[in-house]
Amino acid sequence: xRKILLVTLVFLSGFNIRAQENPQxxxxxxxxxxxxxxxxxxxxxxxxxxxxxxxxxxxVKETIGIGLPQVxxxxxxxxxxxxxxxxxxxxVFGQPGTLVPAQFGVKYQSNAALAVNQLLFNGSYLVGLKAxxxxxxxxxxxxxxxxxxxxVSVTKAYYQVLVSNEQIRLLDANVSQLEQQLKETTxxxxxxxxxxxxxxxxxxIYNNLLTTRENTQRLLVxxxxxxxxxMGMPVTDDLQVKDKISAINxxxxxxxxxxxxxxxxxxxxxxxxxxxxxxxxxxxxxxSEYLPTLSAFGNSSYQYQADxxxxxxxxxxxxxxxxxxxxxxxxxxxxxxYQVKQAQIEVKKTDNILNNAxxxxxxxxxxxxxxxxxxxxxxxxxxxxxxxxxxxxxVSKIKYQEGVGSSIEVTQAQTELEQxxxxxxxxxxxxxxxxxxxxxAYGRIQ
Numbered sequence: 001x002r003k004i005l006l007v008t009l010v011f012l013s014g015f016n017i018r019a020q021e022n023p024q025x026x027x028x029x030x031x032x033x034x035x036x037x038x039x040x041x042x043x044x045x046x047x048x049x050x051x052x053x054x055x056x057x058x059x060v061k062e063t064i065g066i067g068l069p070q071v072x073x074x075x076x077x078x079x080x081x082x083x084x085x086x087x088x089x090x091x092v093f094g095q096p097g098t099l100v101p102a103q104f105g106v107k108y109q110s111n112a113a114l115a116v117n118q119l120l121f122n123g124s125y126l127v128g129l130k131a132x133x134x135x136x137x138x139x140x141x142x143x144x145x146x147x148x149x150x151x152v153s154v155t156k157a158y159y160q161v162l163v164s165n166e167q168i169r170l171l172d173a174n175v176s177q178l179e180q181q182l183k184e185t186t187x188x189x190x191x192x193x194x195x196x197x198x199x200x201x202x203x204x205i206y207n208n209l210l211t212t213r214e215n216t217q218r219l220l221v222x223x224x225x226x227x228x229x230x231m232g233m234p235v236t237d238d239l240q241v242k243d244k245i246s247a248i249n250x251x252x253x254x255x256x257x258x259x260x261x262x263x264x265x266x267x268x269x270x271x272x273x274x275x276x277x278x279x280x281x282x283x284x285x286x287x288s289e290y291l292p293t294l295s296a297f298g299n300s301s302y303q304y305q306a307d308x309x310x311x312x313x314x315x316x317x318x319x320x321x322x323x324x325x326x327x328x329x330x331x332x333x334x335x336x337x338y339q340v341k342q343a344q345i346e347v348k349k350t351d352n353i354l355n356n357a358x359x360x361x362x363x364x365x366x367x368x369x370x371x372x373x374x375x376x377x378x379x380x381x382x383x384x385x386x387x388x389x390x391x392x393x394x395v396s397k398i399k400y401q402e403g404v405g406s407s408i409e410v411t412q413a414q415t416e417l418e419q420x421x422x423x424x425x426x427x428x429x430x431x432x433x434x435x436x437x438x439x440x441a442y443g444r445i446q
Contacts, residue, residue, distance in 0.1 A: 027238040032158050035231055035241075039154045042232035046150055049143040056139040063132040067125055070117045078109045106305045108312045113301030120295055120324075123288025131281045138274045145267045148445050150230070152436060157227040158241065159248075159432040164220040166245045167425045171213040174418065178206045181397070198407035205414050212418075248432065258369070263361040265443025272357055276350040283343040289336055290329060298322040361441070368434065368441040375431035382420070382427040389413070389420035 030038065040046055083103040090098030119125060185202055188194040228239050263269055300320040306312040329336075393413040399405030439445050 027240070028233075029240045029242055031242045032155065035154055035158055035227065036151055038233065039150050039231040040147060043150050043230075044232055045146050046143070046232075049139075049146040052139045053136070053143055056136040060132040060136055063128050066128070067119050067122075071114070073112070073114050075112045076110060080105065080107050080109070083107065106307045108304075108306050108309050110304040110312060111301055113299060116298045118296045119293075121291075122293045122295075123291040124285050127281055127285040127288050131278060131285065134274060134277050134281060138271070138278065141267060141271050141274055144446075145271060148267055148440070151445050152440055153230045154227070155436050156433055157223065157230045158243075159429065159436070160223045161220065161227055161241050162243060162245050162248070163425060163429045163432070164216060164223050165241070166428065167216050167421075168213065168220065170421050170425070171209065171216060174421070175206075175209055175213060178202070178209060178414070182206055194407070201407060201411045205411060209418070245428065259365075259442060260362065262365060262442045263358050266361050267443070269354070269357055269361060272350065272354050276347065276354060279343065279347045279350050283340060283347060286336060286340045286343050292326055292328040294327075295325050296323070297325060365441045368438040372431075372434040372438045375427070375434040379424075379427040379431040382424040386417070386420040386424045389417040393417050 028038075083105050085101050085103050087099040088102050090096055090100050093100050182199075182202055185194055185199050189196060189199045224239055225235055227241075228235055228237065231239075233239060298321070301318070303317040303319065304312050304315070305317070306314065393410070393416075396405055396409045396413040400407060400410050
């Protein structure tokens with residue numbers, strides 16, 4: 001059977017879960033919108049994309065925190081087991097020409113200090129604030145891309161289940177019809193009106209049809225498992241789809257209009273635009289490093305000194321200082337200059353990537369448009385062929401029953417009908433997938 005593909009459809013509505021407990025897991029009955037909504041809440045890739053947005057929010061707050069007051073406290077205790085000795089000229093003590101050793105200080109010292117720093121101006125910080133918000137925007141766009149990719153995958157898997165159900169419906173109708181024909185032919189063979197070889201041919205077709213139906217039923221189970229996987233649903237749960245193929249809108253006239261500006265709706269293009277914005281902000285950040293930075297600071301401390309530990313905290317010696325610090329970049333060996341040049345090159349490269357992405361998206365739109373038109377044309381042809389093959393079989397049976405046709409004509413007509421139905425099923429799935437691809441190419445999946 002055909003290879004199972006993946007992609008999606010439209011905006012979503014409500015989510016109504018009807019679940020029952022069973023020994024293996026829960027039982028769900030979903031339409032396409034409910035499958036998509038379940039995937040948005042349970043697919044691991046979407047969960048991680050949501051966590052990336054949350055992380056980006058904290059990154060913005062972290063960057064803002066750089067411009068807030070920075071406060072730190074310190075405390076220290078020292079026990080001089082041996083007090084440092086300093087040599088003092090002997091003239092001080094009336095001993096010229098000599099150096100007299102002396103110890104200054106006390107055995108125990110302690111201090112506690114509080115320091116405050118406040119950034120007043122920094123060009124890189126201001127640009128960093130813009131970049132952090134753009135980074136958050138990038139994470140949100142990544143979330144949308146993940147959501148669209150999930151929509152595409154779930155929709156294609158859902159359509160595969162619908163097509164398999166339609167194929168089983170057609171096979172069941174054929175089996176039922178062939179069973180009746182086999183009974184009638186068996187009776188005619190007993191009465192001598194039909195040769196045994198004609199009955200055997202019919203049984204071969206019937207047995208092959210039963211095998212095809214069994215294989216299709218097993219493939220339906222596999223398709224349902226794939227759908228659950230794409231939704232992030234445990235494989236132990238039971239999932240049943242509520243939609244029918246007939247409910248899918250396949251209106252060719254409203255879906256293939258050429259729109260050369262639709263590339264702007266694509267999330268991939270939006271991501272590249274956001275990346276371009278980040279590269280431009282990086283250029284601004286590097287240029288801002290030519291500007292001076294200004295910050296304010298304050299420091300307050302208490303010192304304690306004593307020869308006896310019990311007297312250490314009896315008396316304190318306070319100290320407080322406030323000030324401004326200005327840093328002016330003067331010369332860095334042209335490093336900043338060439339860093340800016342490199343960043344500007346990255347911006348130009350992103351512009352080239354954007355232009356290439358635009359052309360690629362336009363090409364993809366044209367390809368998807370043509371594939372959808374071809375798919376719809378093929379679907380209509382195969383549907384007409386299936387109806388024609390069904391009519392040929394009906395006429396062949398009448399001719400055979402009236403004695404003006406052969407059993408070979410009937411078996412050939414039956415085989416041709418099966419082939420026509422298989423072609424119709426394949427064309428149906430291809431048309432559904434091409435419709436999803438078309439919507440995705442034009443950025444209609446949000």
